[in-house]
Amino acid sequence: MKPTRSTLKIGELATGQDLELPIFQFTPAVMRGPSVYIQANVHGAEVQGNAVIYQLMQQLENCELLGSVTLVPLANPLGINQKSGEFTLGRFDPITGVNWNREYLNHHIDVAAWYRQHAELDDNALVAAYRAMLLDSCQQRLQHEWGVTTGHRQAVTLQHLGHQADIVLDLHTGPKACKHLYCPEYDSEAARLFSIAHTLFMPNEFGGAMDESIFYPWWQLCQYLAAQGRELALPVSAFTLELGSQEHIDLADARLDADGIMAYLSHRGVVADPILPAKMARYGCYLRxxxxxxxxxxxxxxxxxxxxxxxxxxxxxxxxxxxxxxxxxxxxxxxxxxxxxxxxxxxxxxxxxxxxxxxxxxxxxxxx
Amino acid sequence: MKPTRSTLKIGELATGQDLELPIFQFTPAVMRGPSVYIQANVHGAEVQGNAVIYQLMQQLENCELLGSVTLVPLANPLGINQKSGEFTLGRFDPITGVNWNREYLNHHIDVAAWYRQHAELDDNALVAAYRAMLLDSCQQRLQHEWGVTTGHRQAVTLQHLGHQADIVLDLHTGPKACKHLYCPEYDSEAARLFSIAHTLFMPNEFGGAMDESIFYPWWQLCQYLAAQGRELALPVSAFTLELGSQEHIDLADARLDADGIMAYLSHRGVVADPILPAKMARYGCYLRxxxxxxxxxxxxxxxxxxxxxxxxxxxxxxxxxxxxxxxxxxxxxxxxxxxxxxxxxxxxxxxxxxxxxxxxxxxxxxxx
Amino acid sequence: MKPTRSTLKIGELATGQDLELPIFQFTPAVMRGPSVYIQANVHGAEVQGNAVIYQLMQQLENCELLGSVTLVPLANPLGINQKSGEFTLGRFDPITGVNWNREYLNHHIDVAAWYRQHAELDDNALVAAYRAMLLDSCQQRLQHEWGVTTGHRQAVTLQHLGHQADIVLDLHTGPKACKHLYCPEYDSEAARLFSIAHTLFMPNEFGGAMDESIFYPWWQLCQYLAAQGRELALPVSAFTLELGSQEHIDLADARLDADGIMAYLSHRGVVADPILPAKMARYGCYLRxxxxxxxxxxxxxxxxxxxxxxxxxxxxxxxxxxxxxxxxxxxxxxxxxxxxxxxxxxxxxxxxxxxxxxxxxxxxxxxx
Amino acid sequence: MKPTRSTLKIGELATGQDLELPIFQFTPAVMRGPSVYIQANVHGAEVQGNAVIYQLMQQLENCELLGSVTLVPLANPLGINQKSGEFTLGRFDPITGVNWNREYLNHHIDVAAWYRQHAELDDNALVAAYRAMLLDSCQQRLQHEWGVTTGHRQAVTLQHLGHQADIVLDLHTGPKACKHLYCPEYDSEAARLFSIAHTLFMPNEFGGAMDESIFYPWWQLCQYLAAQGRELALPVSAFTLELGSQEHIDLADARLDADGIMAYLSHRGVVADPILPAKMARYGCYLRxxxxxxxxxxxxxxxxxxxxxxxxxxxxxxxxxxxxxxxxxxxxxxxxxxxxxxxxxxxxxxxxxxxxxxxxxxxxxxxx
CATH class of the missing domain: 2.40.50.100 (RNA polymerase II/Efflux pump adaptor protein, barrel-sandwich hybrid domain)
Incomplete structure (x- = not known):
């Protein structure tokens, strides 16, 4: 199956040119598995995720898809094209200095108040209503009467895409780094399902990054429900994968990372093909x-x-x-x-x- | 009276060269008034404060001084010397993007615990002990076993100087701006004492800037004491003065701003000479x-x-x-x-x- | 008459996005006057020329046009969109440091050899053949087997547009500057025809800038012909107008500059309407x-x-x-x-x- | 023998701080060999030369020195300390974009006129007089009544040091590069004396770089003398060594490069110890x-x-x-x-x- 390709405007340059994202979507004829959202290159120098998305798309074309997969490479066109000497100055907005990966929206939800109005819904309807509220909150943010910053517009537009999925993967790299995974503590079992040797277990909190912006509102909801005696399995997973070093493209290594992601997607039932994560010793520590x-x-x-x-x-x-x-x-x-x-x-x-x-x-x- | 001049190391460059601050101090023979700390140019392009310090020193030389005045121009040598094309890229750390004026230490004091151990002190001794704790906290921070960032080292070193004074003025400018004053809400009367037409009244909170880092611990203390039924006048004042536009030196206008600051210092009893603020309509709004x-x-x-x-x-x-x-x-x-x-x-x-x-x-x- | 609008690709960004120029063209039904090419904003921070082109287009719509006018605002999209802090780092290529206005092609023509092959042509045919050779030389340059630099591609693409015209105006500004004109010595009379008080008379040589890249090959030809005893009036005029300060848009002032340019175009017979340059004292000096x-x-x-x-x-x-x-x-x-x-x-x-x-x-x- | 250490001012920052070079000098009791000048890190990101100078100094301390050796690591403090994100933006002046290694002085000597006034001198006196003229020319340049640019001041100050030596080595690196040597065509035999596998043979001309600024005036002199029938062996050698990749320090590899340089110095009689260059296949091409x-x-x-x-x-x-x-x-x-x-x-x-x-x-x- 081939993906469909579309574009989404996320800003405008000083010359008036649109800043646009390419979006690739694999959609099964019948949805029988979770939906996935994968983005890469939010930090401009962290390019390897694009190669991983390339390798992933080649594999997705040749597997039996149960859920939908949306892929956004080159997710920060302003940062990617921002050169300073021979390097890409893509870690922060060149005007403000704000890290592109700390611009996501903190929904500041009053879960108790929201739940009072939705308590009668069954689990599926509850999840759908909560998701709709998150999506609406992003869109309202983008319409703010005083405007929003360049970076916030980009981030919230991406977050709006992410909130539509059940699984969100944000592909980054370190400066000079070995591969590692950011995994929320509540979802620590997932650390065995990727093919990455080192994992950071982060608190179930919002710190400004994409993964947190996705899972934290659901963590809040499930926590609140649990306190009310209602069990709801957290319906969303979100991780940041750090795929080695920045300013580096390696197509063969990207194939390995794509394999690792496919193993996770297989475990989660996004693809029907049984794919196992690589066998390796795995280590972790808490973010603190x-x-x-x-x-x-x-x-x-x-x-x-x-x-x-x-x-x-x-x-x-x-x-x-x-x-x-x-x-x-x-x-x-x-x-x-x-x-x-x-x-x-x-x-x-x-x-x-x-x-x-x-x-x-x-x-x-x-x-x- | 002439000031004494000293220097203080605040960092080291990649070449090994020290980053140093020039410090000018006016000290009366007998201390009969409050001590003052004034810094300028923490944002590299906001140079006009240096001209104001120049004009202030000329006036301080010729007045009757009751309290001490410490002046630190050129307070951010790394930022001031950071050119990018024809402009000074001095608003944030060029490596991290962090705003140089958001690097100050949040003391995170457990005031109740501290007070339990110092409740028996009289007001003067209490203030001295609290101040000593703040200074010690800064110094311990600079000794952190994992090191501290370049910007935090600079900021906390400046903050350590500021905590020693009763009055702290941080001289900034806007990008293209008219003059305005940041004044904490608890000290709103002070807005009439400078020669600045527009004032922003900011909450009595810590947001990362120099002025807040100075007054907020004292606000916390006084609030706690009030709740315990003990009245203590907040012994410290701190303001940020925005002196027009960046990338601009105007010595005549700096003289006007120095006059305005001298009027405040006169009102506060730092100088014996009676100096009145300029007559002008003054306007304000809340930071929100x-x-x-x-x-x-x-x-x-x-x-x-x-x-x-x-x-x-x-x-x-x-x-x-x-x-x-x-x-x-x-x-x-x-x-x-x-x-x-x-x-x-x-x-x-x-x-x-x-x-x-x-x-x-x-x-x-x-x-x- | 309304202009037609087209776009021209001058490069590709790292994200794959095209760098494009907007091109506006006014073409009379019958060509009875010289053709004109006007570009603006080759240095990214020098934005006022865009406002002048806006005002010019409004005037051109309402006048009787004898020659064609091609206008390229926003001529350096990479430079214009290159921010560094609160300013536009648009004077040089961010990777190489090369000034965007020193990237034009030096044709290095062997005029004697060329003329030997074209000596039999009458003046009109000679001019047409020489122009065709210049245009071909630009196009061959852009096809260079080892590729050409980003800045050279942009510059030679602009130069290729410029070589098609009889009159070329390159709209710049200084950093903080009063208006001034760069005028080649051979064309010194033209300095009275614009509404600009200060003129720099530059040698009839190639130094890398747009204006020189346009007039210098013709100066060489005419000099050579004169040495052979054949008189040919130099058929091309090229100037750089420095329209005040960078990082500044002033629509009213742009109207004045448009008036000045219209006066020159009127004198040259591009527009039929009689428009006189502003009366002012005019001063000059030689570039040396x-x-x-x-x-x-x-x-x-x-x-x-x-x-x-x-x-x-x-x-x-x-x-x-x-x-x-x-x-x-x-x-x-x-x-x-x-x-x-x-x-x-x-x-x-x-x-x-x-x-x-x-x-x-x-x-x-x-x-x- | 230990080197002596001194410093030389090459500029002033906006804060008023001096830009200074550290200079290390090894001087034999009796001068029996040529004098050497070695500098490193003129491009800010090309740091490995500093490690090579470190290793060289360790070896020079333990050998029998016949000539003097002057070493200037960290030769471009402004460039070395210029960070932009996580990299060093040290290839060009951040204000002007001019490559730091294209700022050296072209002496534009009228050799014929100079020689008419010095023809009577014997070879030694002729060389001394010519050298004195070069040094004086640098110093006069630095006193220019209209001032000189930041980069030109630094370059000409370095060049003034270089002109005092018989052998000049400028230590650079490429971006991502294998080791290679820039060697003037007249001195092509020298390419076998270093331990570097690839050599670029450059024309005996001035192109703006340090090595050329040193050898070219002497090449002009010797050429002119030869045309007059007087043979003078070119008394100066100058090379640029490209020691691998930028943004990289490797002390063990620096030891190898120091060995290679020691082999050249041994061959030239700067050190008495017999040291041979590494055996390796060596390749070259012409700069064209x-x-x-x-x-x-x-x-x-x-x-x-x-x-x-x-x-x-x-x-x-x-x-x-x-x-x-x-x-x-x-x-x-x-x-x-x-x-x-x-x-x-x-x-x-x-x-x-x-x-x-x-x-x-x-x-x-x-x-x-």
């Missing part, structure tokens, strides 16, 4: 134990710790070279942590200010 | 009524509304030119609001994306 | 006497010299504020020149490095 | 055969050709992914050249505009 290490000094950096591999307490993470201090100070300074960790990503540049975020490391790591 | 208007479309902008002057509902704020639409669409689009306002500032560039923050306007304006 | 003054020191700048007005030798151009030197060095440094000049433009930012180009001034100014 | 390949389209890029390895005509250099074209166009486009080449470097980002310089490749490669 995912630590940012900031450079204690300015200088040139040799990154020595291997990403994705355990590092003993006291072993060097990196070495700072301060050649200006040669003969009169510390020319080489090894940087060590006092506790064991697994380095997951490091800064993209080899020169840093004092305070630059050098590494992000998992601590208190456990095997899944 | 200070609205950001985002461009509903991309295009070229003619800014027509005069800053600082009332604009009737339905009158044009600006006109969008879309010459690409000539003959086939709306070439000129006037932008109007449905309510009366006073435009305070507008965007610095004459071309905008859809969603660019075009104007900030006061609504529900009242005379002071 | 147009001097760049670089800041002798770093610091904050108060720009004091008025643009477009004579400044006596020794009078201050600007003042550098170095508040960090207060009490221990030169806090205020006036910057003066040892010769009389007319300041034409100054840097856009109020803070500079040592060596920043602070002012461009005319020296050895003469009245036209 | 070093081709830039520009992307024929916008899109995402998978770089597939291995750097430093021969690529047959018609083999794919890279693949462009255009996922937006999935199902409706060419999703994958292999990019091939019609001739054999050795790819030397490619663009740093994985997404490109049409026209982005994708690869630089050697053609017509020969073995040395």
């Amino acid at each position: 134990d995912y630590k940012k290490y900031h450079s204690p000094m300015g200088g040139m950096v040799e990154y020595t710790a291997k990403l994705g591999e355990p590092l003993a307490a006291g072993s060097p993470l990196a070495t700072i070279l301060r050649v200006d201090q040669y003969g009169c100070g510390s020319t080489l300074t090894p940087l060590c942590l006092s506790q064991a960790c697994v380095p997951i990503l490091h800064f993209a540049s080899a020169s840093v200010y004092q305070g630059t975020e050098l590494y992000k490391v998992m601590t208190h790591v456990f095997e899944l | 009524d200070y609205k950001k208007y985002h461009s509903p479309m991309g295009g070229m902008v003619e800014y027509t509304a005069k800053l600082g002057e009332p604009l009737a509902a339905g009158s044009p704020l600006a006109t969008i030119l879309r010459v690409d639409q000539y003959g086939c669409g709306s070439t000129l689009t006037p932008l109007c609001l449905s309510q009366a306002c006073v435009p305070i500032l507008h965007f610095a560039s004459a071309s905008v994306y859809q969603g660019t923050e075009l104007y900030k306007v006061m609504t529900h304006v009242f005379e002071l | 006497d147009y001097k760049k003054y670089h800041s002798p020191m770093g610091g904050m700048v108060e720009y004091t010299a008025k643009l477009g007005e004579p400044l006596a030798a020794g009078s201050p151009l600007a003042t550098i504020l170095r508040v960090d030197q207060y009490g221990c060095g030169s806090t205020l440094t006036p910057l003066c020149l040892s010769q009389a000049c007319v300041p034409i433009l100054h840097f856009a930012s109020a803070s500079v490095y040592q060596g920043t180009e602070l002012y461009k001034v005319m020296t050895h100014v003469f009245e036209l | 055969d070093y081709k830039k390949y520009h992307s024929p389209m916008g899109g995402m890029v998978e770089y597939t050709a291995k750097l430093g390895e021969p690529l047959a005509a018609g083999s794919p250099l890279a693949t462009i992914l255009r996922v937006d074209q999935y199902g409706c166009g060419s999703t994958l486009t292999p990019l091939c050249l019609s001739q054999a080449c050795v790819p030397i470097l490619h663009f740093a980002s994985a997404s490109v505009y049409q026209g982005t310089e994708l690869y630089k490749v050697m053609t017509h490669v020969f073995e040395l």
Whole structure:
């Protein structure tokens, strides 16, 4: 089956040109499984997700589809086309500095009040009504009488697409990173279903990112219902997949990541074909134990710790070279942590200010 | 009296060079009045505060000083020296995008717990102990075992200077703006004491900016004490002064702003010389009524509304030119609001994306 | 008469989106006058030319047209949409740093060899053949087997449009500037025909800019023919108009500039309506006497010299504020020149490095 | 022997802070060999040269020195500290866009006139007088009455250091690159003396870069003398070493590069210790055969050709992914050249505009 292709306007440039998203949709003749929404490249330099979507579409064309799959590559045209020297300055809005992945709408729902008006609905109707409310809330936001920012318009437009699905995957990468998964704590079983070795278990809260914007309103609803003695399985799953390093396209590796996603979709009944996740040791930690290490000094950096591999307490993470201090100070300074960790990503540049975020490391790591 | 000059390290560049602040201090032989801290140019393009500090120092040299005055111009050397084309890209950290004026420390004080341990102190001792706790909290923050970001180091170092004073003034400018004052609601009387026509009354809360980081812990303390039946006058004042437009130095206008600040310092007993604020009509609104208007479309902008002057509902704020639409669409689009306002500032560039923050306007304006 | 509107692709973004130019064309039923090409906004922040094209189109609709007029506003979509903070980083390619207005093709014509093959043609046929050769040369350049740079593709595409016309106007602005005209020396009479008070007479050479790329091949041809004893009036005119300051749209002022251009077009017989240039004193200097003054020191700048007005030798151009030197060095440094000049433009930012180009001034100014 | 350390001011920032270079000097008790000048990191992101200077200094401390060696790491403090997102925007002046390595002084010497006044000197005195003239010319340039640009001041200050030496090495890197050497044609034998496999033989001309600014005046002199029948061996050598990729510090690899440089210095008699260059196959081409390949389209890029390895005509250099074209166009486009080449470097980002310089490749490669 071939996908249909459409476009969606998400903004306008200063020249008047529209900013548009390409949207690909696979729709089964009969819907027997959950619907899926997958986007990539919300951060402009994190391009590998586009290659994964390419590989996914090739596989989806050749499988038995039970649910629908909507794919949005190149989801941030302004960020993707924003060059600064030889790199893509696509992490934040160039005017405001706001991270493109912190612009999603916090619905601020008064769940108790909403439920008072919908308590009589059965589960299916309740879910449908809640979803409609979320979609309507996004659309009203976009009509705000004082306007909305460029980044908020883009984010809420994407979120409006995401709210229509049961499964939402947001494809990112780190700067220089090994693959890792952001998984909400309530859905921790899912961490075994992807083909990604390292997982961060994040609180069931809203912090501004796409995945949280999707699952958090449903988490609130289910929590409230549980307190009222009504059980509702959380009907939505949302994850952020970090697929290695930015500014890098690798079609063969993208095929592996597509396989991993297909395994999850198979488990969830989106495709009928039985596909198993890769066998691998899997590790995780809680987000509160995912630590940012900031450079204690300015200088040139040799990154020595291997990403994705355990590092003993006291072993060097990196070495700072301060050649200006040669003969009169510390020319080489090894940087060590006092506790064991697994380095997951490091800064993209080899020169840093004092305070630059050098590494992000998992601590208190456990095997899944 | 001449000021003493010292420097303070606030960071290190990639080349190893120190980032340093110049600090000027006027100290009376006998302290009989409050201590003052004034900083300027935390946003790199907002340079006029340096000229105001220059004019202030000239006046302080020739007056009878009762309290001490500490002045830190050029407070953000990294931001000030960050050029991008012909402009100063100094509003946010070039690596992270974080606004340099949202990096201050939220102390997250458990006031009840703290007070239980200090309830027996008299007012003076209580204030001294609380201040010591704030200073210590800043210093501990700077020693954090995982390091702190470049911007947080700079901000908390400035905050540590600010916590030592009774009066804190943070000198900023808008992009293209008329002069205006940020004044906390609890201190609203102060709005008449400066020589600034427009005032925004902000909630007594912490939002990340310097002024809030200074007054909010004291507001918390005084509120708690009041609830316990103990009256303590809030011993600290903090304001942000927006002194016109960025990328502009005007020494004569800086003299007027210095006069206005001297009037406030005179009223507060920092200088013995009686200096009155300029006579002018003064207007204000609450921060919740200070609205950001985002461009509903991309295009070229003619800014027509005069800053600082009332604009009737339905009158044009600006006109969008879309010459690409000539003959086939709306070439000129006037932008109007449905309510009366006073435009305070507008965007610095004459071309905008859809969603660019075009104007900030006061609504529900009242005379002071 | 209404213009026709078309678009022309000049590049592709990383997202795959086309970069396109809007093209407006006024074509008389019978061509009785010269053809005109006018472009604007090749530097991204220099937006006022778009407003001038808007006003021109309104006037062209209501006049008797003898020649054709082609107008390309928004001629550099990549540069116009390139924001960096609150300003448009549109002066150079963000990847390479190359000035968008130095990317035009130098034809490097061997005029002698070309003429040997075309000497038998009469003047009209000679001009047509030479023009065809220039157009073909541009098109071949765009087909280069190793590809061409983004900026060169854009520039040569514009140049290909320009070579088709008899009169080419490139609408720019300075950073902060008074209006001025770049006029080739051979065409110096034209400086009286626009409504612009200051003119720079540039050598009849190729330096990389649009105007030079248009007139220089013809200057070469006519020079060569003259050396062979054949007189040919130079059949092409090309000018750069600097219409004030960047990042500024003023529709009323654009009307004045459109009037000035209409006066030139009237004089040249493009429109039948008699329109006279504004009466004004006009001044000029040779490009070799147009001097760049670089800041002798770093610091904050108060720009004091008025643009477009004579400044006596020794009078201050600007003042550098170095508040960090207060009490221990030169806090205020006036910057003066040892010769009389007319300041034409100054840097856009109020803070500079040592060596920043602070002012461009005319020296050895003469009245036209 | 330990080096002495000094600093040299090359500019001033907007905050007033000096821009300074660290200078390390090894000076033998008796000068019996040539003097050497080595600089690194003139492009801000090309940091590896600093590590090479570190390794060189360690070796120089432990060898028998016959000539002097001056080392300037971190030679462009403004560029090195210029971050834009997670990368160093250090290739060009952020204000003007001018490449930091194209700012050196072209002396424009009238050699005939100069020689008429110095013809009576013997070779040693002639060389000394010519060198003195070059040094004086740099210093006069820095005193220019209209000032000089920020980049020109830095470059000419470095050039003034370079002119004092007999051997000048400028340490750079490519974006993503294999190691290669820029060697002037007159000095082609030197290409065997370094430990670098690929060499570009450049014309004996001035193109704006450091190496050319050093050797070209001497090439002019020697050519002129030869035409007068006087033989003078060119007394100066200058090379640019491209040490791999930017934004990368590798201390072990830097040791290899330091070894290679020591081999050259040994051959030239700067150090008494006999050190041989690494044995390796060496290849070269002329600069006119070093081709830039520009992307024929916008899109995402998978770089597939291995750097430093021969690529047959018609083999794919890279693949462009255009996922937006999935199902409706060419999703994958292999990019091939019609001739054999050795790819030397490619663009740093994985997404490109049409026209982005994708690869630089050697053609017509020969073995040395």
